[in-house]
Amino acid sequence: xxxxxxxxxxxxxxxxxxxxxxxxxxxxxxxxxxxxxxxxxxxxxxxxxxxxxxxxxxxxxxxxxxxxxxxxxxxxxxxxxxxxxxxxxxxxxxxxxxxxxxxxxxxxxxxxxxxxxxxxxxxxxxxxxxxxxxxxxxxxxxxxxxxxxxxxxxxxxxxxxxxxxxxxxxxxxxxxxxxxxxxxxx
Amino acid sequence: xxxxxxxxxxxxxxxxxxxxxxxxxxxxxxxxxxxxxxxxxxxxxxxxxxxxxxxxxxxxxxxxxxxxxxxxxxxxxxxxxxxxxxxxxxxxxxxxxxxxxxxxxxxxxxxxxxxxxxxxxxxxxxxxxxxxxxxxxxxxxxxxxxxxxxxxxxxxxxxxxxxxxxxxxxxxxxxxxxxxxxxxxxxxxxxxxxxxxxxxxxxxxxxxxxxxxxxxxxxxxxxxxxxxxxxxxxxxxxxxxxxxxxxxxxxxxxxxxxxxxxxxxxxxxxxxxxxxxxxxxxxxxxxxxxxxxxxxxxxxxxxxxxxxxxxxxxxxxxxxxxxxxxxxxxxxxxxxxxxxxxxxxxxxxxxxxxxxxxxxxxxxxxxxxxxxxxxxxxxxxxxxxxxxxxxxxxxxxxxxxxxxxxxxxxxxxxxxxxxxxxxxxxxxxxxxxxxxxxxxxxxxxxxxxxxxxxxxxxxxxxxxxxxxxxxxxxxxxxxxxxxxxxxxxxxxxxxxxxxxxxxxxxxxxxxxxxxxxxxxxxxxxxxxxxxxxxxxxxxxxxxxxxxxxxxxxxxxxxxxxxxxxxxxxxxxxxxxxxxxxxxxxxxxxxxxxxxxxxxxxxxxxxxxxxxxxxxxxxxxxxxxxxxxxxxxxxxxxxxxxxxxxxxxxxxxxxxxxxxxxxxxx
Numbered sequence: 001x002x003x004x005x006x007x008x009x010x011x012x013x014x015x016x017x018x019x020x021x022x023x024x025x026x027x028x029x030x031x032x033x034x035x036x037x038x039x040x041x042x043x044x045x046x047x048x049x050x051x052x053x054x055x056x057x058x059x060x061x062x063x064x065x066x067x068x069x070x071x072x073x074x075x076x077x078x079x080x081x082x083x084x085x086x087x088x089x090x091x092x093x094x095x096x097x098x099x100x101x102x103x104x105x106x107x108x109x110x111x112x113x114x115x116x117x118x119x120x121x122x123x124x125x126x127x128x129x130x131x132x133x134x135x136x137x138x139x140x141x142x143x144x145x146x147x148x149x150x151x152x153x154x155x156x157x158x159x160x161x162x163x164x165x166x167x168x169x170x171x172x173x174x175x176x177x178x179x180x181x182x183x184x185x186x
Numbered sequence: 187x188x189x190x191x192x193x194x195x196x197x198x199x200x201x202x203x204x205x206x207x208x209x210x211x212x213x214x215x216x217x218x219x220x221x222x223x224x225x226x227x228x229x230x231x232x233x234x235x236x237x238x239x240x241x242x243x244x245x246x247x248x249x250x251x252x253x254x255x256x257x258x259x260x261x262x263x264x265x266x267x268x269x270x271x272x273x274x275x276x277x278x279x280x281x282x283x284x285x286x287x288x289x290x291x292x293x294x295x296x297x298x299x300x301x302x303x304x305x306x307x308x309x310x311x312x313x314x315x316x317x318x319x320x321x322x323x324x325x326x327x328x329x330x331x332x333x334x335x336x337x338x339x340x341x342x343x344x345x346x347x348x349x350x351x352x353x354x355x356x357x358x359x360x361x362x363x364x365x366x367x368x369x370x371x372x373x374x375x376x377x378x379x380x381x382x383x384x385x386x387x388x389x390x391x392x393x394x395x396x397x398x399x400x401x402x403x404x405x406x407x408x409x410x411x412x413x414x415x416x417x418x419x420x421x422x423x424x425x426x427x428x429x430x431x432x433x434x435x436x437x438x439x440x441x442x443x444x445x446x447x448x449x450x451x452x453x454x455x456x457x458x459x460x461x462x463x464x465x466x467x468x469x470x471x472x473x474x475x476x477x478x479x480x481x482x483x484x485x486x487x488x489x490x491x492x493x494x495x496x497x498x499x500x501x502x503x504x505x506x507x508x509x510x511x512x513x514x515x516x517x518x519x520x521x522x523x524x525x526x527x528x529x530x531x532x533x534x535x536x537x538x539x540x541x542x543x544x545x546x547x548x549x550x551x552x553x554x555x556x557x558x559x560x561x562x563x564x565x566x567x568x569x570x571x572x573x574x575x576x577x578x579x580x581x582x583x584x585x586x587x588x589x590x591x592x593x594x595x596x597x598x599x600x601x602x603x604x605x606x607x608x609x610x611x612x613x614x615x616x617x618x619x620x621x622x623x624x625x626x627x628x629x630x631x632x633x634x635x636x637x638x639x640x641x642x643x644x645x646x647x648x649x650x651x652x653x654x655x656x657x658x659x660x661x662x663x664x665x666x667x668x669x670x671x672x673x674x675x676x677x678x679x680x681x682x683x684x685x686x687x688x689x690x691x692x693x694x695x696x697x698x699x700x701x702x703x704x705x706x707x708x709x710x711x712x713x714x715x716x717x718x719x720x721x722x723x724x725x726x727x728x729x730x731x732x733x734x735x736x737x738x739x740x741x742x743x744x745x746x747x748x749x750x751x752x753x754x755x756x757x758x759x760x761x762x763x764x765x766x767x768x769x770x771x772x773x774x775x776x777x778x779x780x781x782x783x784x785x786x787x788x789x790x791x792x793x794x795x796x797x798x799x800x801x802x803x804x805x806x807x808x809x810x811x812x813x814x815x816x817x818x819x820x821x822x823x824x825x826x827x828x829x830x831x832x833x834x835x836x837x838x839x840x841x842x843x844x845x846x847x848x849x850x851x
Contacts, residue, residue, distance in 0.1 A: 012515070015470070022504075026483065
């Protein structure tokens with residue numbers, strides 16, 4: 001009989017565990033240590049992956065030059081993955097334009113045709129210091145890109161400070177990017 | 187004035203429902219009839235007060251009273267009337283009020299009807315309902331008051347999320363809540379039974395129509411949600427194993443188990459403690475669902491009104507509403523144990539297998555939904571559990587369930603063997619083999635999963651058909667019609683619902699195996715080939731809607747002979763007030779398959795992105811769900827006449843003494 005009584009306690013026990021999980025998750029969400037809408041990057045606080053891409057060239061110039069992350073060492077850098085085929089990228093163009101006055105931005109054209117990228121820049125402006133071409137998306141994999149647009153803030157010594165998946169909005173720039181920039185002393 | 191009146195009605199409902207929760211309980215335990223009589227009176231008054239309050243809120247939405255914070259934040263003067271009305275529940279506060287309204291109306295209907303029920307049982311059930319209402323009314327009044335005024339009213343509102351401005355979504359939440367909240371009736375029955383420690387066959391008989399009604403509504407609600415995701419989100423998918431979908435699936439699975447186990451209690455007086463536990467589980471899971479959706483703890487494509495702060499309140503409600511009954515269950519449950527008087531290969535055995543499989547399926551969904559959260563809290567790693575997990579775990583359990591579904595209904599109570607058992611199994615097995623062979627003759631290379639699913643379609647479809655035929659087959663003494671008249675309605679309901687599963691499976695397998703997809707960038711004049719049809723993209727047009735502007739692509743569908751059979755116009759809408767764009771997929775649904783087109787980005791120079799799908803048989807998925815709900819309705823409301831006229835039917839037959847054998851102390 002006692003064994004039987006214990007089996008009638010099991011539902012209560014299972015529920016308590018579930019409720020505990022819910023309570024802890026709720027507590028950590030409310031205290032701000034957890035944001036369910038954000039996908040944290042494993043790269044944060046780690047060195048950015050060494051990135052070496054062919055540079056997007058205009059007017060079919062025959063010069064084959066490359067763009068590397070290392071060449072931006074010494075000052076903070078924003079790395080923005082974009083593509084002409086993504087509409088949120090268009091939406092965030094004005095935001096990037098505004099940010100480009102404060103920090104240099106490296107654009108990475110993700111899985112896009114060069115002609116389309118150039119057309120996109122003509123139409124929506126070019127806030128980028130330089131643009132690397134990631135046609136096969138391999139660089140995207142190294143950075144752990146979830147989907148374009150995606151933006152990373154890299155410190156002067158090449159460490160990823162934060163990552164934002166999705167288009168940059170006014171409030172994200174004001175509440176996340178700018179404060180992070182300020183802690184970097186820029 | 188109307189707004190203040192609505193607010194006042196809500197406060198009145200709160201006080202009355204507290205009285206409904208406390209006084210009858212005291213009355214029932216002391217045998218005080220006057221206190222017990224409070225229950226129906228209070229329940230009806232609460233239902234009236236909440237209805238008035240809800241109507242006041244609908245009125246402020248219809249008249250666009252922007253002095254109300256909720257209306258200013260979620261409505262707009264240019265919105266069509268239907269979306270002004272549905273906007274009432276297109277937000278957290280309003281949908282909570284709708285939830286409470288349905289809860290109160292269930293209580294009111296119960297108070298009006300159920301005259302045959304013993305007064306103490308009815309008083310206790312209504313009291314439990316009242317306590318649940320009290321919790322949710324407090325939630326509404328203290329944290330999510332829909333009637334808050336703004337000090338200065340804006341000229342126009344902010345609008346409703348355009349993705350929610352959709353006829354399917356206007357009725358989806360009421361339907362789903364009708365199901366979720368309907369399970370509170372089963373819950374109230376279970377708690378009332380645990381308070382007295384007494385469950386008899388009449389208890390199950392009285393509870394069943396409520397569970398069936400809730401189950402039907404929940405089935406329709408889930409189907410509507412899936413249908414909405416199919417045509418509105420523009421991905422062509424119909425189920426994403428998303429936390430919010432899982433939250434509605436778990437109570438559905440538990441409720442499905444409950445309607446089956448309650449048959450055993452009603453007909454045989456067995457499985458009492460288990461049925462009580464299932465009734466508590468079903469409603470608890472719908473509360474868990476509410477918790478997930480409203481707190482925003484898990485990210486989802488379906489949640490639009492989430493706020494962790496509200497989660498705290500829901501969690502507190504959850505702790506009381508689930509913790510207390512489960513403690514009661516741990517205390518009283520052992521009293522409900524009966525000695526099994528049947529063999530495993532019997533109707534009871536098949537229904538137990540059904541229950542085990544459904545509970546395992548519920549646990550799988552629960553685990554898949556909560557595991558990422560638990561893992562994240564322990565290790566900090568963020569993972570998502572998606573279709574691969576569910577396909578590998580959920581589908582095999584469902585396959586076993588479908589296997590039992592053919593055999594169980596043709597078994598007899600207690601011992602199992604009937605004259606129909608052998609022929610039905612033989613027919614079903616032939617059906618399984620034939621459907622397998624039929625598919626292999628069309629083409630090979632299908633995976634093991636789809637092959638199993640196909641043979642199960644044959645197994646269940648032919649099995650049920652054989653059962654129907656054997657029961658209707660004209661014999662010398664009776665014609666087909668006279669035999670049909672003698673079949674109890676709950677058996678007919680079962681057939682319809684189980685055939686609904688066959689139809690659903692045909693849709694799901696057809697879409698999975700045969701669906702074709704084309705993503706192209708096209709310029710006006712381009713022709714795209716998809717699934718033996720050629721689609722001409724003849725250009726885009728500007729369209730002016732009531733509260734949006736749209737770009738509509740013209741797609742001319744031609745068959746192999748070059749005959750034009752349809753023009754689809756997928757739209758990209760820009761909603762002025764909300765400054766949001768949505769993609770409106772254009773769908774031409776037919777029984778054989780849907781043509782589905784989505785207009786993506788682009789302009790005249792570079793061309794437009796077009797996503798075209800052909801989805802064979804997909805509409806059968808929702809057709810199946812409708813059949814299931816229909817079967818439930820037939821079984822729920824057509825039963826009384828049959829049991830009266832046929833007291834010793836084969837289905838109801840069973841030693842009546844088993845009811846008195848059970849230990850009720």
